[in-house]
Amino acid sequence: MAMIEPVAPSRLRLVAIPRMAAGGRWRTEAMRAVNEPLLLWFTKGQGRITIAGNTRGYTANNAIFIPPGVMHGFEAGPSVFGTAVYFGRDTDVTLPHQAHHLRIRETFPQQELNVMLDTIQRELDSSAPGHDRAARHHLGLLGVWLERQIAKQPPEAPAKTDASKRLVARYTALLEREFRSGMGVADFAEALGVTATHLTRCCNQACGKSAHAILQDRRIFEARKLLSETRVPVSRIAQELGFTSAAYFTRAFQHVTGASPTGFRRAG
Known part of the structure; x- marks a missing residue:
């Protein structure tokens, strides 16, 4: 597809x-x-x-x-x-x-x-x-x-969290390539050679968001763009973004935005 x-x-x-x-x-x-x-x-x-x-x-x-x-x-x-x-x-x-x-x-x-x-x-x-x-x-x-x-620009002093920041940077780079794949945080953590707990801890330290929140933020951003800028059916958007079902996509979308995908599209 x-x-x-x-x-x-x-x-x-x-x-x-x-x-x-x-x-x-x-x-x-x-x-x-x-x-x-x-x-x-x-x-x-x-x-x-x-x-x-x-x-x-x-x-x-x-x-x-x-x-x-x-x-x-x-x-x-x-x-x-x-x-x-x-x-x-x-x-x-x-x-x-x-x-x-x-x-x-x-x-x-x-x-x-x-x-x-x-x-x-x-x-x-x-x-x-x-x-x-x-x-x-x-x-x-x-x-x-x-x-x-x-x-x-003066060089920045080394920080104790450099290793954590590098891990989070690797996570976001991988996430950007694979956010449509349906991979979850555990899958990303395994690909990066760390535990999901460690990845989430580093994400919270680096930006105040969990690894799951960053993943959902990226996927829902893409969903909002597709809903507001195309007429692609909701079910196709859910499939494209790696959600296991349109119902799960709707629940995730509503949890982040406060609106259903259809409601969001109509309001736009």
Whole structure:
């Protein structure tokens, strides 16, 4: 059976962070990954962000780069403003291979990034000859800006929980590949060479959620996207996401969202 997915754009685009949460806070807070590089630039407000199963706080003037396929979710309350840069699946910009959380404290690089983002958006909105090439060239400069800011960041001190964080990162990476398979936490733990109890303990330490909660969060996020962006029958969505029955899917969905799949689709 072919995998079903909402149709998603793959081009370069800039999205205001408040707009990302306009369809519901689940669109930013639930664990998910995208298949293109992503830069989050927060200019106002604060909250928590979870990347690869590890949670930390963010504030204004934080730039967070997330590579393709890395699971993440973040709070985007009414006081949070900023821009998300989706680089597109086929971008040729040189970008980091790992996630980075940059706290930009100096005024000049803050202004530099704001000007670059304004310029890219202006070129994307333009009809002048070569506007698309101009936007891509400015995006290349954004890649250079990222490289330089990463080089300036002080190295983080080793933490006692490094082994736990690495395990949780491995879990979320495996989960992102296999969340449709019907695997449970015990199956993931076995694949990672640990016990389910140890995996859950590490997840709770890293992000305050159990391994099962992270798994359900990812599956239900995908379900909500399919329900809101496609007309695929509920039974097919349940099968696609590895639930043993449509009834079990409905119970799990209602437990997380407070609504049945059909009710959620109608409300959207």
